Amino acid sequence: MNTQTGRRPTILDVAAAAGVSKSLVSLAVRGDPGVRAETRARILDTADRLGYRSNPWARSLVRGRSQSVVVLVDDLRSGYHTDVVHGVEDAAEENGMAVVIGDGRRDRGALRGRLERLMSLGPDGIVIVSGQADSAMIGEFAARLPLVVVGRPVDLPDGAGQVSNDDRMGMRLAVHHLVALGHRRIAHLPGSPRPAAVARRESYERTMAELGLGAHVRVIPTATELVDAVAAGEADAATAVCCANDRIAVDLIGRAVDAGVDVPGRLSVAGYDNLDLAAQVRPAITTVDQPRRAMGALALRQLADMLADGETRREVVTPTLVLRDSTSPLVEDPPIA
Amino acid sequence: MNTQTGRRPTILDVAAAAGVSKSLVSLAVRGDPGVRAETRARILDTADRLGYRSNPWARSLVRGRSQSVVVLVDDLRSGYHTDVVHGVEDAAEENGMAVVIGDGRRDRGALRGRLERLMSLGPDGIVIVSGQADSAMIGEFAARLPLVVVGRPVDLPDGAGQVSNDDRMGMRLAVHHLVALGHRRIAHLPGSPRPAAVARRESYERTMAELGLGAHVRVIPTATELVDAVAAGEADAATAVCCANDRIAVDLIGRAVDAGVDVPGRLSVAGYDNLDLAAQVRPAITTVDQPRRAMGALALRQLADMLADGETRREVVTPTLVLRDSTSPLVEDPPIA
DNA sequence: CTGAAAGCGCTTACAG
């Protein structure tokens, strides 16, 4: 039961009660400078007394703008996505815009369905934070509304803006760190076939080659396989791993513990993404951090710019390495590479 | 750059192109049965060809409804909240409604600010999933729109609906489980002073008393204190703990590991809420599960009913115990209670 | 500074 007595007051009711025209009420409530101070005060008072609230639909209808954007994420549960969303929200607040969050639930169909539903709210633009979204879908929605992608899809269609992290640089940081600790037999646990994961794997391979460690390149498909080799004490088993992302690193560490393989004692593990989880598990995971909130804020500002002048950009931000407890100096004598 | 050439087509453009009146187009696109099949087909074809999409603002303005609801959560990162949101979304989909998610970021001010912003979208109703929201705030918004609270705030104002889990029953399940495993010195790690946490603590105390274990009731404020006592081998140290929620359980287990206290060997730990995290950590945590999606769905259906007939309900759902690895039978001889 | 008027794009009776 809401206590609205009859219908909500409109601009007309306020005008009548304040003894002015409705146009003047409109100007006053929007803070237009062309209204005498005392008149404005009287009108605002009346509006307050009547409990007047501007009708958003009427406003949007006549302005052709809703002052809102949709931010669509792959998975709400992921701290990664949530941080980006917070960056978008903070920048939106500065722009006086509302942000509507949509959750793709890690499912392409759900992602699309959700966006379609949210389009019915009449947003002014779209931010997509998802590796799930294919470029056809992105292109289709970019044709309807200004759109910015946070991340790195295969081939971003023209007309879509972009904010991404430098995956190549990030993985280099991880590999360099492990090498600096004395490791040579550094394996890689790859992620999905998505672009970010592919870029990270390629960077791993390239960086190893650059460091003269090409012979030690091992892309190992499953954590089990890797852990088994280490547990069995195989001569060429890896002493360190860089994972495509933190989830994989967490899973790996779990399996290592189960198999009695000490991390980082016998196996140093580096992650990527700096999820909350990476700091929560034991040992806390050394990982690559993307400036997620900054990425979200950049995305929203780019969207605002697109709304103003239609300009599209591709922005790249630089990741950093976060040192924690899952990596340590090599203890055994490694065979010289 | 979006490829809209000039302005978007309206119902009038479709009407002209199809050679009918605009009212007929309106009826046809909404699937009104009073339009001859072939006419409808022609109109729909034309609409498609022109890329016509109904303007949501105009529709909402004239209908006085937006077919959308806001669901406001305390913390998006929490799997608990996310599951409730998914329940709301699924039920909303059945009702042809869009759901707009707002994130309170575990901060009362942020929660309120976000809701206020999202009100500018003109939602038809509000679902609040938050212990943060005080009853004044709930009352205020419930006076503006139909509102349902998921959870259990102190004194829910009239006019707000409610869906909650039976915290009393849930904590009973946990305590009974530990007692069945042979534990007697069962401590409790309390949560915040929020209602759900208080109800759980009280249920712990009451259940212990019912089982004749009143003498063993120990509400211990910090995990450190508890772990220290166990590590020091104090004679009356707890052999089991039921925590007010999973976060506390995770923290406790982390500290226990750090202090060399084996879980569940020397200390059985039960959580509450069944967060994703509870299954991910080692040992996986025995916990109490709330039927979160069901709660979300109930909330939305109640909202839909309120929209239809203004009826408000208080619904209570029953939690269940999920057995995992953090609890085990008592090994030492316990002093008989 | 202030008011009368048109119009945003739709839906809803109301006549035919």
Next chain:
DNA sequence: CTGAAAGCGCTTACAG
């Protein structure tokens, strides 16, 4: 089955 008209609540020129 179909069309002409009013109206949802606002904003925006346009006159005064």
